[in-house]
Amino acid sequence: MHYEGPIYRPPSEADSLLIQATIGCPHNQCTFCMVYKNGPKYRVRPVADIKQDMMEAKRAYGLHVRTIFLPAGNTIAMNTKDLADVCRFAWITFPHLERITVYGSSQFIHKKGPDKLRQLANSGLGRIHVGLESGDDVILKDIHKGTHAQEQIEAGTWLMDAGIELSMYVILGIGGRKRTQEHARETARVINEISPDFVRLRTFVPKINTPILDDVLAGRFEMLTPHGILRETKEFLEGLTAKTLLTSDHYTNYINLHGRLSQDRPRLLEEINNALELDESDFRPFFIGTE
Numbered sequence: 001m002h003y004e005g006p007i008y009r010p011p012s013e014a015d016s017l018l019i020q021a022t023i024g025c026p027h028n029q030c031t032f033c034m035v036y037k038n039g040p041k042y043r044v045r046p047v048a049d050i051k052q053d054m055m056e057a058k059r060a061y062g063l064h065v066r067t068i069f070l071p072a073g074n075t076i077a078m079n080t081k082d083l084a085d086v087c088r089f090a091w092i093t094f095p096h097l098e099r100i101t102v103y104g105s106s107q108f109i110h111k112k113g114p115d116k117l118r119q120l121a122n123s124g125l126g127r128i129h130v131g132l133e134s135g136d137d138v139i140l141k142d143i144h145k146g147t148h149a150q151e152q153i154e155a156g157t158w159l160m161d162a163g164i165e166l167s168m169y170v171i172l173g174i175g176g177r178k179r180t181q182e183h184a185r186e187t188a189r190v191i192n193e194i195s196p197d198f199v200r201l202r203t204f205v206p207k208i209n210t211p212i213l214d215d216v217l218a219g220r221f222e223m224l225t226p227h228g229i230l231r232e233t234k235e236f237l238e239g240l241t242a243k244t245l246l247t248s249d250h251y252t253n254y255i256n257l258h259g260r261l262s263q264d265r266p267r268l269l270e271e272i273n274n275a276l277e278l279d280e281s282d283f284r285p286f287f288i289g290t291e
Helices: 047-064 080-093 106-122 137-142 149-162 180-194 211-218 226-239 265-276
Strands: 067-070 099-103 127-133 165-172 198-203 245-247 258-260
Touching (some): 127 180, 149 165, 149 180, 165 226, 258 265
Parallel strands (some): 067 099, 099 127
């Protein structure tokens, strides 16, 4: 099998077969993301090469493959016909396959529109991991996300209507001290509009080779302290009404929150309040990410 450039997958795809369908990211402008800043440039692998890798994987792992994740950073941007062809081939090739998953940013999902998303669902694409990051338009503009709240709501709603599972990521602290309340409030609003299957929490960590790290080091971006992150998380959860599974399966987070909303909200808020009783020195120290 063939891989080029950085290969990232969500923690929840740890047991998935990785078949690279695209290389790089077609947007590659987010100020917080270091993954493709030094290349390679975005391109789509030939469908024949993707299928060849699947056949090779079948010979090696065929009966054991239950889930497939198709890297790289924005595979949903593939031509719809080609991605659907790849999905159908995967279902034919692996007899015990249960799910096919990709990364996808809202602007590229939105470009597909409802009809093409239903086409992908009918071809067997089962889940998309989407970096919502924030529901606040000021923050989205500042981090060069390339989308806005209403577009994210429409893209997410179309995915849910198409029957594709939606896993959305929220970056705690991405608005800094300046917009922590707006971030919590507006992100909860957007999540409530979409009601995705999963909400996955990540805590902002500045990373090497990113514009936002320059802002942090120059004092233009004031990061939240551990207590600030916890208070922001608490306000976010208090504003959530969507029925979704909340999880924080990531090394950047200060505490591990996991539960079904809204029935688990009291327990989750209690866990946050208990964490706020701890001294900030009890949490992980500040660090600059390298991966």
